[in-house]
Amino acid sequence: MSETKNPLTDEVKALIGMSADKVEASPPWGIEREGLRIFTNAIMDPDPRYWDDEFAKSTKFGGIVTPPIYCSYIGRKTLAGVEDPISRAFRENPNSDGIGGVREGGADRKGQLPSLPTPLKRILNAGNEIEVYKYPALGDHIYSQAKYHDIKGRVTKDGTAMLVVTTQTTYTNQDGEVLCILRASTIRR
Amino acid sequence: MVTADELRTKKQTWFDDVSVGQDMPPLVIGPLTPTHLFRWSAAIENWHRIHYDQNFAVYHDGLPNILGQGSWKQSILPRYLKDLCLPDGWPWKVQFQHRAMIVPGDTLTVWAKVTNKRVADGLGLVEMDVGMKLQTDIETCPGTATIVLPIKGGRPIPYPFVAPKEA
Amino acid sequence: MGRWIAIGKVPGWDDLGKFTADLKATEKWRLDPRTTITEVVALADGRVLAECHANTQAEFDAWLQKTGFQVDSLTPIKHIARTGEIWKVG
Numbered sequence: 510m511s512e513t514k515n516p517l518t519d520e521v522k523a524l525i526g527m528s529a530d531k532v533e534a535s536p537p538w539g540i541e542r543e544g545l546r547i548f549t550n551a552i553m554d555p556d557p558r559y560w561d562d563e564f565a566k567s568t569k570f571g572g573i574v575t576p577p578i579y580c581s582y583i584g585r586k587t588l589a590g591v592e593d594p595i596s597r598a599f600r601e602n603p604n605s606d607g608i609g610g611v612r613e614g615g616a617d618r619k620g621q622l623p624s625l626p627t628p629l630k631r632i633l634n635a636g637n638e639i640e641v642y643k644y645p646a647l648g649d650h651i652y653s654q655a656k657y658h659d660i661k662g663r664v665t666k667d668g669t670a671m672l673v674v675t676t677q678t679t680y681t682n683q684d685g686e687v688l689c690i691l692r693a694s695t696i697r698r
Numbered sequence: 699m700v701t702a703d704e705l706r707t708k709k710q711t712w713f714d715d716v717s718v719g720q721d722m723p724p725l726v727i728g729p730l731t732p733t734h735l736f737r738w739s740a741a742i743e744n745w746h747r748i749h750y751d752q753n754f755a756v757y758h759d760g761l762p763n764i765l766g767q768g769s770w771k772q773s774i775l776p777r778y779l780k781d782l783c784l785p786d787g788w789p790w791k792v793q794f795q796h797r798a799m800i801v802p803g804d805t806l807t808v809w810a811k812v813t814n815k816r817v818a819d820g821l822g823l824v825e826m827d828v829g830m831k832l833q834t835d836i837e838t839c840p841g842t843a844t845i846v847l848p849i850k851g852g853r854p855i856p857y858p859f860v861a862p863k864e865a
Numbered sequence: 866m867g868r869w870i871a872i873g874k875v876p877g878w879d880d881l882g883k884f885t886a887d888l889k890a891t892e893k894w895r896l897d898p899r900t901t902i903t904e905v906v907a908l909a910d911g912r913v914l915a916e917c918h919a920n921t922q923a924e925f926d927a928w929l930q931k932t933g934f935q936v937d938s939l940t941p942i943k944h945i946a947r948t949g950e951i952w953k954v955g
Contacts, residue, residue, distance in 0.1 A: 551741035552773050553727065555702040556780075564706060568785065569857050577776035577789060582742045582769070595745060606754070607745035634768065636841075638793040639776055643858035686858055692793075729891075757945060757952030760866045762901030762918055798898050803891030834892065 516670040516697075517662025520626045528656040532620035534584035534680065535651040542647065544583065545575055552576065574644035578689050580651040580680045622655050622676060627697060629672055635694040642687045650683040658692055671698040700725065700781065708784045713815065713822025713847040720812045722826065725778045728805030728833075730766060735802065738770045766800030771830060771839050778808040779828075779845050787847045788859045792828060794841025805833045810843065819862030822849045866899070868954050869925050871915045873936040878907050887932065900924040916942070 542560075549559045557564045558574055565573045587594055598605045645651060658677035664670050674695050680688045716722075736750045747754040748765050755761040779789035800806065807830070814825040824847055830839040846855050877883040884907055888894060894902040900919040907913050915934065917925035922939070929936055942954040 547741045551738045552770070552777055553699060554777050555700070556705045557702050558705075561702075561706075576773060577780055578773060582773075586743050604758070605747075606758070607747040607751075634796050636793060636795040637772060638791065639772070640791045641776060641789055641859070642861075753947045753950055753952070756903055756918070757947070757950075757954060760918070762895060762899075762903065801891070801895065803895070836898065 513664045513668045513670050515662045515664055516627055516629055516672050517660065518626075521660055521662070521672065524623065524625065524657045525660050526657065527622065528654055529620045529622045531652050531654040531681075532584075533650060534580065534620075534653040535649070536583065536586060536588060540575060540580075540583070540645050540647055540649045540651065542573075544586075545573075545579070545647075548579055548582065549576060570644060570646070573647045575646070577641045577644060578639060578691065580645045580688050581653075581678065581691055583651060584653060620653060620655055622657060625660075625672070625674065625697065627672060629670060629697040631698050633696040633698070635673060635696045637694070638690075638692040640690040642689060643682070645682065645688055651688070652681045652683075654679050654681075669698055671696055673697075699727070705781065705784060708781075710784075710786055711782065711847055713817075713824065713849045713852070716812050716815060716824055716847065718812050718814060722782055722810040722812070724810075725774075725781065725808040726805065727774065727808070730800065730802050730804050730806070732764060732802050735764055735766055735770075738767055742769060744769065762799070763801040763803075766802075766804070768796050771796065771800070774806075774808060774830065775828060775839065775841070775843070778810070779843055782810065783845050783847065786855060787845055788855050788857070790823075790844050790846050790859060790861070792841055792843040794828065794839050796839060798832065798836045798838040800832065800838055806838070807831045807833075813842075817849065818864040820849075820853045821855060821862045822847045822852065823862070866918060866920060867922065868903075868916060868918050868942040869922055869939055870942055871917070871925065871929055871934060871936050871939045872912060873934055873938070874911060875913050875932055875934050878905075878913055879911055896924065896928060900928075902928060912937075 545559060554576060558568060558570065562573060598609065656677045658675040661673045674697060675692050677690060677692045679690050682688055739745065739749045744767065748759050748761060749767055750764055752764050755764045775792050775794060776789055779792060783789050809831065810826040810828045812824055812826050816823050824845050826843050828841050828843045829837050831837050848855055888905055902915060903918050904916040905913060919925050944951065944953045
């Protein structure tokens with residue numbers, strides 16, 4: 510009876526530490542009030558640091574700032590001038606789940622890490638980590654860079670091969686200051 | 699729900715005043731409705747149908763109902779930590795796992811319990827177990843967090859934040 | 866995970882007030898993280914249809930018994946059409 514091999518092959522191992530291109534995550538006009546208003550309403554956070562200019566100026570931030578990891582969401586927006594990605598996705602697949610094929614119109618199509626060279630296709634979320642260093646401010650431009658932070662491989666007692674993959678995305682502003690670091694771990698099996 | 703004025707005038711919680719085993723004030727959100735979920739999907743342009751299309755969620759993905767977004771939960775935890783730290787503390791880091799699903803009708807209680815406190819590089823670090831429980835007491839988001847609270851008479855917490863050397 | 870439809874009667878569920886009291890709160894229809902009473906239809910002739918999504922039929926049986934559901938039939942769903950969308954369930 511053949512033993513299940515550890516899926517952490519040399520090919521997979523070679524990706525550990527690999528970074529994708531640093532790309533601009535914010536739209537060309539940077540962080541602005543309307544997007545911030547919509548977002549803070551959606552997380553139901555009425556903090557005046559996000560909208561009250563006079564009060565925000567009196568804080569250590571010196572002006573309006575955004576919620577801690579706001580910058581990690583803005584790269585998903587579909588920029589103007591592209592073919593409507595929702596119409597295209599459903600034209601190509603009438604049973605589209607709404608995300609497959611839709612993201613291509615967004616800013617986050619660039620800066621992708623290479624796919625993992627593994628036959629393990631089932632993906633389960635294994636956890637998230639967030640580190641916050643600075644809040645984005647109005648007018649900031651946000652840059653993101655993804656990296657394979659770590660990859661571990663194992664075979665469970667019942668012979669199931671699995672990889673635990675941690676990707677890290679570092680968000681910086683136009684001055685190169687680190688705003689936040691997000692790590693997402695997934696189990697591939 | 700907390701108000702803008704409460705966040706504007708919030709009194710500082712000092713490092714000196716928290717103790718191991720202390721429960722921090724919770725944040726209660728809900729009951730969630732399909733409209734809340736729809737608003738979040740629209741705000742971040744996430745068109746995944748499981749969050750707003752009940753037939754798709756139920757019959758295609760085999761879910762009990764449309765689901766609350768993990769990306770939303772991911773913003774609520776740092777928001778909660780931010781509130782705990784106001785005005786001059788810093789919500790440094792949090793790590794968590796997604797567990798139980800959340801669906802419309804659920805009320806979430808975001809909570810934190812102090813597990814350790816220590817001074818590193820002149821900064822007051824408060825380590826906590828954190829999570830987001832449903833009204834049934836089921837945990838949806840177990841995790842841990844470290845916030846930085848100012849020490850009375852101590853050095854100001856730097857902004858932008860700089861991780862303490864010994865941490 | 867499976868889906869079943871039970872058809873039968875539940876005393877009192879022709880009254881909207883009792884129907885609401887027994888089915889509105891989340892804990893009335895979301896029995897545990899994997900068992901959900903996704904739909905209950907009260908028909909004008911007094912019959913009730915209830916749809917359950919669960920790991921096994923046993924979870925649905927337990928709810929039917931608890932609610933006093935007088936079951937005429939209990940059947941897995943095969944496929945369904947909902948406002949123009951077709952779903953293969955079985």
